[in-house]
Amino acid sequence: MAANREDQEENKDRYFKAVHGNKTLLQSEKLYEYILETSVYPREPQCLKEIRELTFKHPLSPMMTSPDEAQFLSMLLKLINAKNTMEIGVFTGYSLLATALAIPDDGKILALDITKEHYEKGLPIIQKAGVAHKIDFREGPALPLLDQLIQDITAIFNCLMYDQQRLINYAKFENEKYHGTFDFVFVDADKDNYVNYHKRLIELVKVGGVIGYDNTLWGGSVVAPPDADLDEHILYLRDFVQELNKALAVDPRIEICQISIADGVTLCRRIG
Numbered sequence: 001m002a003a004n005r006e007d008q009e010e011n012k013d014r015y016f017k018a019v020h021g022n023k024t025l026l027q028s029e030k031l032y033e034y035i036l037e038t039s040v041y042p043r044e045p046q047c048l049k050e051i052r053e054l055t056f057k058h059p060l061s062p063m064m065t066s067p068d069e070a071q072f073l074s075m076l077l078k079l080i081n082a083k084n085t086m087e088i089g090v091f092t093g094y095s096l097l098a099t100a101l102a103i104p105d106d107g108k109i110l111a112l113d114i115t116k117e118h119y120e121k122g123l124p125i126i127q128k129a130g131v132a133h134k135i136d137f138r139e140g141p142a143l144p145l146l147d148q149l150i151q152d153i154t155a156i157f158n159c160l161m162y163d164q165q166r167l168i169n170y171a172k173f174e175n176e177k178y179h180g181t182f183d184f185v186f187v188d189a190d191k192d193n194y195v196n197y198h199k200r201l202i203e204l205v206k207v208g209g210v211i212g213y214d215n216t217l218w219g220g221s222v223v224a225p226p227d228a229d230l231d232e233h234i235l236y237l238r239d240f241v242q243e244l245n246k247a248l249a250v251d252p253r254i255e256i257c258q259i260s261i262a263d264g265v266t267l268c269r270r271i272g
C-alpha cells in the first residue's frame with residue numbers, strides 16, 4: 001500500500017513536470033500545484049480545459065501559456081475593458097482562447113504566428129466555444145506582418161487626410177495618425193525579436209493601452225552567473241531577454257510592471 005502511494009506520488013510528480021515544464025518561478029512545485037488546484041482549475045472554462053488537455057499531448061506542450069498566467073491576463077483584459085487586441089505567438093491557442101473569452105462579443109484579436117499548424121489543432125475547440133469570429137489569424141513571421149500593418153494604417157490615414165485636409169487641422173491629424181488602435185497586445189513568440197517588436201508595437205498600441213511581454217525572467221536565467229551551466233537555447237536567448245528588460249526599464253513612453261507569474265511577464269502601459 002505504502003509503495004502504491006509512493007508510486008502515485010512519483011507519477012503525480014512526473015505528470016506535473018511533463019505538464020507544467022518550468023512554468024513557475026515559485027520555490028515549491030507543491031505551492032504552484034496548490035494555486036492551480038485551488039484558484040485556477042476550478043474556475044477554468046471547460047473549453048480552455050479542453051485546449052489545455054489537447055496541448056499536453058503535444059511534444060512542445062511546455063510552450064503553452066500557463067493556466068495561472070492566462071487567468072491573470074483574462075482578469076487584466078476585463079479590468080482595462082480591452083476590445084481591440086493582438087497576440088504574437090499563438091501555438092495551439094490557449095492564451096488566444098482565454099483572450100477571446102475575456103473580450104466583448106464585438107472585440108477583435110489579430111493573432112500572428114509563423115505557422116498555422118498548431119493553431120489548426122486548437123481551432124475546433126475555439127469554434128465550439130463560439131468565439132472564432134473575434135479572431136483574425138495571420139500566418140507568417142510577425143515582424144513583416146507588423147510592418148505591413150503600420151504601412152496600411154499610414155496609407156488609410158494619408159487617404160483620409162487627403163480627402164479632409166481642407167476641413168481639419170493638418171498638424172493635429174499628423175500627430176494623431178500613429179496614436180495606435182490596440183488596447184492590449186500579448187507577445188509570446190521569438191524572444192530574439194522582442195526589442196524589434198517593441199519598436200513597432202509602441203506605435204500600434206493606444207495611449208493607455210498595455211503590451212505584455214512573456215518570459216521576461218526566462219526561467220530565472222537572467223540572473224544566472226556567467227559560468228552557469230545553461231542549456232544552449234536558454235543561454236542564446238537570455239541576452240535578448242536581458243536587453244529587452246533594460247530597454248523597457250528606460251523607455252519614457254511606457255510605465256512598466258514586472259509580474260513574477262509563470263516565467264515572468266512584463267506589462268508596459270503606453271503613456272506617450
Ligand SMILES: C[S@@+](CC[C@H](N)C(=O)[O-])C[C@H]1O[C@@H](n2cnc3c(N)ncnc32)[C@H](O)[C@@H]1O
Pocket residue numbers: 063064065088089090091092093094095096112113114115118140141142143188189190193
Ligand atoms: C510560446 S509559443 C506561444 C504559446 C501560446 N501563447 C499559448 O498560449 O499556447 C510561441 C509561438 O510563437 C511562434 N513564433 C515563433 N517565432 C515566430 C515569429 N517570428 N513570428 C510569429 N510567430 C512566431 C511559434 O510558432 C509558437 O507557436
